[in-house]
Amino acid sequence: MLKKIFLILTIFIFFLFLVTMLKINKNDKETKNIFENLPFSNISNLNITNASKKETKKEIVGRLIIKKLNIDNNLYQIGSKENNVDKNITILENSTSPEQEDSLLFIAAHSGTGNKAYFKNLDKLELGDEIILIYNDKTYTYEVKNYWEEKKDGDINFFKEDKRQLILTTCSPTKDDMQLVINCIEKD
Numbered sequence: 001m002l003k004k005i006f007l008i009l010t011i012f013i014f015f016l017f018l019v020t021m022l023k024i025n026k027n028d029k030e031t032k033n034i035f036e037n038l039p040f041s042n043i044s045n046l047n048i049t050n051a052s053k054k055e056t057k058k059e060i061v062g063r064l065i066i067k068k069l070n071i072d073n074n075l076y077q078i079g080s081k082e083n084n085v086d087k088n089i090t091i092l093e094n095s096t097s098p099e100q101e102d103s104l105l106f107i108a109a110h111s112g113t114g115n116k117a118y119f120k121n122l123d124k125l126e127l128g129d130e131i132i133l134i135y136n137d138k139t140y141t142y143e144v145k146n147y148w149e150e151k152k153d154g155d156i157n158f159f160k161e162d163k164r165q166l167i168l169t170t171c172s173p174t175k176d177d178m179q180l181v182i183n184c185i186e187k188d
Contacts, residue, residue, distance in 0.1 A: 003154040005093065062135035064089055064107060069121045075107070075135070085110060089118050098135045103164045105133070106156065111170040111180075119170035123180055131166060131184050142166045142184035152179040161185050 059080040065072045075091055076083040083090050085108055092106035109118035131142040142164070149172050150157055156169060156179075164186035172178035 003152075005154075059083075061091075062133060065132040065134070066125070066129075067132075068129055069124060071118060073118060086116065088116075098133060098140045098164055098166075099138070101164070102160075102162070104160065104167070105165070106167050106169065108169045111173060119168065120173075122168060122170050122182060123173050125182055130187070131168070133166060140164060140166075141187045143187045145183050145185045147180065147182045149175065149178045149180055152177055156181055158183060 059077045059082055060074045061077050062075045063072060064075055071089075073089045074082075075089060078091055078093060078095070082088055089107060089109040092108055095105045095107075096103045098105055109122075110116050111119045111122060113120065125144050125147065127144055127146070129144045131144070133140045133142065145161075152171065156167060158167060158181065161183075166184040166186075168182040168184065170180050172180050
């Protein structure tokens with residue numbers, strides 16, 4: 001389901017980008033509402049700005065550190081364009097903040113090859129391995145409780161623990177239609 005939502009959002013963003021590029025006229029000195037002819041009700045409330053490095057830094061909410069896999073990467077707010085599996089390690093929509101006692105945080109990234117394949121070695125994690133999450137300047141330490149592969153259909157099946165929980169996911173390294181799920185709980 002999450003993949004379907006991601007696909008729909010990606011198509012929508014591509015469509016908006018395409019329409020934006022078609023509407024911009026370099027020779028026109030007037031500022032125009034490039035969304036004025038789109039069939040969306042409150043699109044006129046959008047504020048278009050160029051993202052700067054400073055704005056991107058404000059969107060960073062933490063870091064994911066897995067020493068065993070040499071992972072130490074920033075995490076971005078769910079609404080940020082940087083919180084995208086094609087750019088970074090990504091916090092998924094249905095997550096709850098680790099600041100809550102019974103939080104459930106879903107994090108995904110690409111596996112395989114390339115410089116964006118942050119979870120290419122996720123299958124090397126073993127029971128008891130440590131994962132550190134720094135979120136809003138507070139450190140949470142998790143350990144791998146169990147892991148499994150399941151059908152890649154946009155859903156993750158899991159058992160909700162009584163502790164803070166972190167679920168890492170990526171494509172299976174061996175089966176195209178499967179995803180690897182690593183269930184981690186907060187260390188005592």
